[in-house]
Amino acid sequence: MVSKKDVIHVGKLADVGVNESELEEFSVQFTKILDYFEILDELPEERTITGETFNILREDIITPSLNHEIALKNAGEEEEGFFKAPRVM
Amino acid sequence: MEMISFNPHDTCNAFITTQIQAPFKEGALSGVPIAIKDNICTAGIETTCGSAILKGYIPPYDAHVITLLKDAGAAIVGKTNMDEFGMGTTTESSAFGPTTNPHDPSRVPGGSSGGSAAAVASGMVPYALGTDTGGSIRCPASFCGITGLKPTYGRVSRFGLIAYANSLEQIGPMAQDVSGVSRIFSVIAGHDTHDATSVNHPYTHNPDPEKINGMRIGVPDEFFGDGVDPAVSTVVKEALDVFASKGAELIPFTMPSMRFSLAAYYVICTSEASSNLARFDGIRYGPAIDTKNRWHDAFSKYRHDYFGKEVRRRIMLGTFALSSGYYGRYYQKAQAAKRMVREDFARIFTDVDIIAGPTMPTVAYKLGEKNDPLQMYLSDILTVPANLAGVPALSVPCGHIEKMPVGLQIMGKPFDDETVIDAAYAYEQEVAKNGR
Amino acid sequence: MADEIIIGLEIHCQLNTASKLFCGCSTDFRDDAPNTHTCPICLGLPGTMPMLNKKAIEFALLVAKALHCEVLDECEFARKNYFYPDLNKAYQITQYDKPLAEGGNLIIEGDNGERKIRITRIHLEEDPGRSVHMGSQDRARYTLVDYNRSGIPLIEIVTEPDLRSPKEARRFLNKMRATLEYLNVFDSEAEGSLRVDANISIKGSNRVEVKNISSYKGVEKALLFEITRQKNAIRRGLKVERETRHFLETRGVTTSSRSKEEENDYRYFPEPDLLPLRVKSWIDAIELPELPDARRERFIKQYACSVEHAKTLTGSIRIAEFFEKVASIDHTLASTWTADYLLGELNYRGMSIDVVPPDIFRDLLSHLKNESITDKSGVEVMRIILDKIAHKEPIETPTACITRLGLGKTGEGEITGMVKDVLDENQSAVQDYRTGKNEALNYLVGQVMKKCRGRADPAQLNRLLIELLAKKE
Numbered sequence: 001m002v003s004k005k006d007v008i009h010v011g012k013l014a015d016v017g018v019n020e021s022e023l024e025e026f027s028v029q030f031t032k033i034l035d036y037f038e039i040l041d042e043l044p045e046e047r048t049i050t051g052e053t054f055n056i057l058r059e060d061i062i063t064p065s066l067n068h069e070i071a072l073k074n075a076g077e078e079e080e081g082f083f084k085a086p087r088v089m
Numbered sequence: 090m091e092m093i094s095f096n097p098h099d100t101c102n103a104f105i106t107t108q109i110q111a112p113f114k115e116g117a118l119s120g121v122p123i124a125i126k127d128n129i130c131t132a133g134i135e136t137t138c139g140s141a142i143l144k145g146y147i148p149p150y151d152a153h154v155i156t157l158l159k160d161a162g163a164a165i166v167g168k169t170n171m172d173e174f175g176m177g178t179t180t181e182s183s184a185f186g187p188t189t190n191p192h193d194p195s196r197v198p199g200g201s202s203g204g205s206a207a208a209v210a211s212g213m214v215p216y217a218l219g220t221d222t223g224g225s226i227r228c229p230a231s232f233c234g235i236t237g238l239k240p241t242y243g244r245v246s247r248f249g250l251i252a253y254a255n256s257l258e259q260i261g262p263m264a265q266d267v268s269g270v271s272r273i274f275s276v277i278a279g280h281d282t283h284d285a286t287s288v289n290h291p292y293t294h295n296p297d298p299e300k301i302n303g304m305r306i307g308v309p310d311e312f313f314g315d316g317v318d319p320a321v322s323t324v325v326k327e328a329l330d331v332f333a334s335k336g337a338e339l340i341p342f343t344m345p346s347m348r349f350s351l352a353a354y355y356v357i358c359t360s361e362a363s364s365n366l367a368r369f370d371g372i373r374y375g376p377a378i379d380t381k382n383r384w385h386d387a388f389s390k391y392r393h394d395y396f397g398k399e400v401r402r403r404i405m406l407g408t409f410a411l412s413s414g415y416y417g418r419y420y421q422k423a424q425a426a427k428r429m430v431r432e433d434f435a436r437i438f439t440d441v442d443i444i445a446g447p448t449m450p451t452v453a454y455k456l457g458e459k460n461d462p463l464q465m466y467l468s469d470i471l472t473v474p475a476n477l478a479g480v481p482a483l484s485v486p487c488g489h490i491e492k493m494p495v496g497l498q499i500m501g502k503p504f505d506d507e508t509v510i511d512a513a514y515a516y517e518q519e520v521a522k523n524g525r
Numbered sequence: 526m527a528d529e530i531i532i533g534l535e536i537h538c539q540l541n542t543a544s545k546l547f548c549g550c551s552t553d554f555r556d557d558a559p560n561t562h563t564c565p566i567c568l569g570l571p572g573t574m575p576m577l578n579k580k581a582i583e584f585a586l587l588v589a590k591a592l593h594c595e596v597l598d599e600c601e602f603a604r605k606n607y608f609y610p611d612l613n614k615a616y617q618i619t620q621y622d623k624p625l626a627e628g629g630n631l632i633i634e635g636d637n638g639e640r641k642i643r644i645t646r647i648h649l650e651e652d653p654g655r656s657v658h659m660g661s662q663d664r665a666r667y668t669l670v671d672y673n674r675s676g677i678p679l680i681e682i683v684t685e686p687d688l689r690s691p692k693e694a695r696r697f698l699n700k701m702r703a704t705l706e707y708l709n710v711f712d713s714e715a716e717g718s719l720r721v722d723a724n725i726s727i728k729g730s731n732r733v734e735v736k737n738i739s740s741y742k743g744v745e746k747a748l749l750f751e752i753t754r755q756k757n758a759i760r761r762g763l764k765v766e767r768e769t770r771h772f773l774e775t776r777g778v779t780t781s782s783r784s785k786e787e788e789n790d791y792r793y794f795p796e797p798d799l800l801p802l803r804v805k806s807w808i809d810a811i812e813l814p815e816l817p818d819a820r821r822e823r824f825i826k827q828y829a830c831s832v833e834h835a836k837t838l839t840g841s842i843r844i845a846e847f848f849e850k851v852a853s854i855d856h857t858l859a860s861t862w863t864a865d866y867l868l869g870e871l872n873y874r875g876m877s878i879d880v881v882p883p884d885i886f887r888d889l890l891s892h893l894k895n896e897s898i899t900d901k902s903g904v905e906v907m908r909i910i911l912d913k914i915a916h917k918e919p920i921e922t923p924t925a926c927i928t929r930l931g932l933g934k935t936g937e938g939e940i941t942g943m944v945k946d947v948l949d950e951n952q953s954a955v956q957d958y959r960t961g962k963n964e965a966l967n968y969l970v971g972q973v974m975k976k977c978r979g980r981a982d983p984a985q986l987n988r989l990l991i992e993l994l995a996k997k998e
Contacts, residue, residue, distance in 0.1 A: 252571075
C-alpha cells in the first residue's frame with residue numbers, strides 16, 4: 001500500500017512538485033502499479049547484463065566548441081556570458 | 090538549394106511543426122519528403138518531444154540519422170506529434186493536443202509515434218521516422234494500418250534522439266509498405282562514432298519474397314492468450330496461414346519469461362527516464378526558470394508546471410525504483426528478467442527463423458478510453474519483449490476488424506532485420522496479389 | 526595521545542588531456558570567457574551522448590601503476606543523480622561499484638619515520654560546471670553558471686583513514702601532487718586543478734567530512750581547525766556531530782554545510798550510454814617514467830646532492846628538470862644556488878621556475894664558478910633579472926648585467942685601496958679592534974663591502990684587513 005506520505009517523499013526526491021490535490025490519485029495509482037511489479041520478487045538480483053563489446057573509445061583530439069552565441073541561444077536568462085540560474089542558498 | 094513545398098491539410102493533428110519550404114540535396118532520396126518524430130533533434134527546427142518543457146527549443150545540431158537523411162537528399166518536411174517524451178500508447182498525452190486516427194477520428198492513432206503513423210497513413214508523407222522504446226513504432230503502425238520497423242538495438246544511432254530509455258529504444262522507419270521501410274532503413278542504419286552503443290552493421294538489403302519458402306516461424310502461445318482480443322487473434326492467425334501457404338512452417342512454443350517482461354520493462358524504462366528527464370531545468374533551454382526564487386523551489390515548480398501528469402508519474406516511479414533500499418528489489422530484478430527474456434528468444438531462435446503474432450492486443454481505442462495508467466501499460470504486453478531482448482521487430486498490416494486495422498508483428502534474430510523484412514514483404518506481396 | 530587523530534582524504538585532480546572526458550572540447554579553458562569551451566555534449570543538451578577519451582584512461586592507468594593499485598578486470602561508469610545548476614545533465618558520469626582500480630599505496634615521511642598510506646580506490650569522473658555568485662554566495666540573488674569546466678576529466682583518489690596528523694596529510698598531498706606531475710598527467714599550477722575532501726575524527730568520536738578544500742596549505746589549515754574544534758567539543762562534554770562541513774579558505778574555518786547534497790540519495794545505476802572497460806592488460810604495456818623517489822636517489826648519486834637538496838630539487842618536476850639543465854656547470858654550485866637561493870627568491874615573488882630561462886641561470890653559475898663575482902653580487906644579479914621577468918621587461922644576461930653595473934670582483938689593487946680608505950675613515954673602529962674588540966673587524970668588513978658594493982671576495986678581504994690592521998700597529 002503506497003501512502004500519501006510515500007508519494008510526498010518520492011515527489012520530493014524526484015523534485016516534480018506534487019500538490020495536495022494529486023496525492024490521493026497518485027497513491028492509488030502507485031499502489032496498483034507497484035502491486036503489479038511484485039511479480040519481480042520471484043527473481044534474483046542481478047547486475048546489468050553486458051554484451052561482448054568493450055572499450056569503445058575516442059582519440060584525444062580537440063574538435064571545435066560551439067560559438068558562444070549559439071551555446072547561449074536557447075538560454076532562459078543570461079548575464080555577461082553566463083547562464084543565469086536561481087540562487088542555491 | 091532546391092526546395093519542396095509542404096502545406097498539408099493536417100486534420101488529424103499529426104504535425105507539431107511543418108516546414109512550408111523544405112530544402113533538399115542530391116542523393117538517393119533526392120526531394121523525398123520525410124516527417125520526423127519530434128523527439129529527434131533537427132538543427133534549426135523546433136524540437137519539443139510533445140512537451141511544454143521544450144516549447145521553443147531549437148537544437149543547434151542534427152541527430153545523426155537526420156544528417157544521413159539530408160546527405161541522401163531527403164527533405165525534412167515537419168516534426169510529428171507524440172506522447173510526451175514517448176511515454177504513452179495513444180499520443181493523447183502530448184502537450185499539443187492528441188493526434189487522431191486517419192481511419193476513424195474518434196479513435197487514437199496509437200503511440201507514442203502517433204503523429205508519424207498518422208502522417209503516413211493519411212498520405213501527407215510517404216515516409217516518417219518514429220522511435221520505439223516499448224512498442225512506440227509498432228503500435229501506431231498497427232493501429233493506423235501502415236508498416237513500421239523497430240531495428241535491432243544498436244543498428245541505428247541514437248545520437249540526437251532525446252532519451253527516454255537508453256537501453257531499450259531505437260529510431261526506426263515507418264512507411265506505407267515494406268519496401269518503403271526497407272528504403273529508409275538502408276539510409277539510417279550503420280555505425281556512428283558519436284554513439285558508443287551503435288554497431289557497425291549497415292543495411293543494404295533488397296526485400297526478397299522468395300525467402301519465405303522453408304522459413305520456420307515461431308508462434309508464441311502467450312501472444313494468443315488472455316488479454317488479447319479473440320477477434321485480433323483470428324485475423325492474425327489467418328495471416329499466419331498465408332505464410333504457411335508460401336512454404337513456411339509454423340511452430341508453436343511458449344515464452345515463460347513473458348510473465349515478467351511488462352514489469353521489467355516498466356521498471357527499467359521509468360528508472361532510466363527519471364534520470365534522463367532530470368536535466369530540464371529551464372537554464373539552458375526550454376521556457377525560462379524563475380531566477381528570482383530559490384533553486385529548489387523554482388526547480389520543483391518548473392517541473393510541476395511544464396511536465397504532464399504521465400511524465401511526472403513515470404519519473405516518480407523510476408526515482409522510487411532506483412532509490413536506496415529499493416534498487417535491488419526493482420532495478421536489479423528487472424535486469425534478471427531482461428536476461429531471461431534474451432535467453433528465451435535465443436533458445437527459440439535456435440529452432441526458428443522468425444517469431445510472428447499480433448502487434449497489439451486490440452485495435453485502436455477510442456479517444457479518452459484508456460484513462461487508467463496500469464490499463465494503458467498492459468497494452469504494451471506484446472511489444473515490450475522485443476525491446477528487452479534488443480531484437481528487430483516489425484508491424485505490417487494484416488486485416489481489419491470493423492474497418493480498424495490489425496497489425497501482424499514479426500520479430501527476428503539480433504542483426505537479422507533482413508529476414509524480418511523478407512517475411513513481411515512476402516506476406517504483403519501475397520496479399521496484394523490476392524487483392525485483399 | 527599520539528594515535529588519537531584519524532584522517533582520510535578524497536583527492537580530485539584534473540587530468541591534462543587535450544580534450545574533455547566525453548567530448549572533443551579543448552580543456553584549455555582557464556583564460557577564456559565563460560561558456561566558450563562547450564558543445565552540445567558538455568552542455569548537456571537533450572539527445573547528446575558521451576564518448577570516452579582514451580587518453581584519460583591511459584593517464585588513469587599510469588596513476589594506478591605508480592600507486593601500485595590493482596586494476597579491475599572490468600570496470601564501468603555509473604550515473605550519480607542529483608539536482609544542481611552547475612550539473613547540467615542532473616547526473617554526473619562517474620564510477621561507483623566497479624572503479625578502474627583498487628588497493629595500492631603511497632609512502633610518505635610520517636611524523637615518526639616512513640609511513641605507507643593505503644589507497645582504497647581510484648576512478649574517473651567528469652567535472653561539473655562552475656557556479657559564480659556576484660558578491661558572497663550567502664547574499665547573492667541568483668547564480669551564474671559557466672560550463673567551460675563541465676566534462677573536464679577528473680581522477681579521484683581515495684585513501685584509507687591512515688593519516689595521523691594534518692602535517693602528514695599535507696606531506697601526502699605534496700607527494701601525490703609531485704607524483705602526478707612526474708607522470709605528466711596533471712598540471713599543479715592550473716588553478717583549481719586539485720580539490721580535496723577530508724574525513725577526520727578523533728578516536729572514539731564521530732567522523733566529520735570537510736569539503737571544498739582547494740589548496741595544499743588549505744588542507745593543513747582546515748584539518749588543524751577541525752581538530753581544535755572537535756577537541757574543544759569533546760572537552761566540554763559535547764557530541765561531535767557526524768556531518769559534512771565546508772572549508773572557507775579566506776577565514777580558515779569550517780562551517781556546517783547548509784546544502785542538501787548530503788541528504789541526497791544519489792540513485793546510482795550503470796551508465797546505459799557507455800560500454801564497460803576491460804583495460805587490465807593495458808597495464809603491462811605501461812612504462813612509468815622516473816618517479817620522485819627514484820629521481821631523488823639518482824640526484825644524490827649522480828650529482829652528489831645532499832639529502833636535503835635532493836628532496837627540495839625533486840619536490841616538483843619543473844624544479845628537477847630545471848636543475849638538470851643547469852647542473853653541468855658545477856653540481857654543487859647548481860644544487861646550492863637552485864635549492865637555497867633561486868627557489869627562495871621565486872617563492873617570495875610568487876613566481877614559477879618555468880619563467881627562468883635555464884641558459885640565463887647557467888650564465889650566472891659559470892660566473893660564480895669562475896669566481897669572477899662574489900656570492901653577494903650573484904644574488905644581486907639574480908634579483909635584478911627576476912624583477913625584470915616579473916615586470917615583463919626585457920631581460921639581459923648575467924654577463925651583460927655584471928658588465929653594466931661593474932659587479933666584477935674587486936682586484937687586489939682596488940681592494941687594498943678601499944681597505945686603506947676605510948681604515949683611515951674609521952679610526953675609532955680601528956682602535957676598538959686593537960683593544961681586542963673583534964666585532965670591530967666585522968664592522969670594518971661591512972664598511973668595505975658597502976664601498977665596493979659587495980664585490981670583494983670575503984676571504985680575500987678578511988685576510989687583507991687583518992694584514993693591514995697588523996701593519997698599522
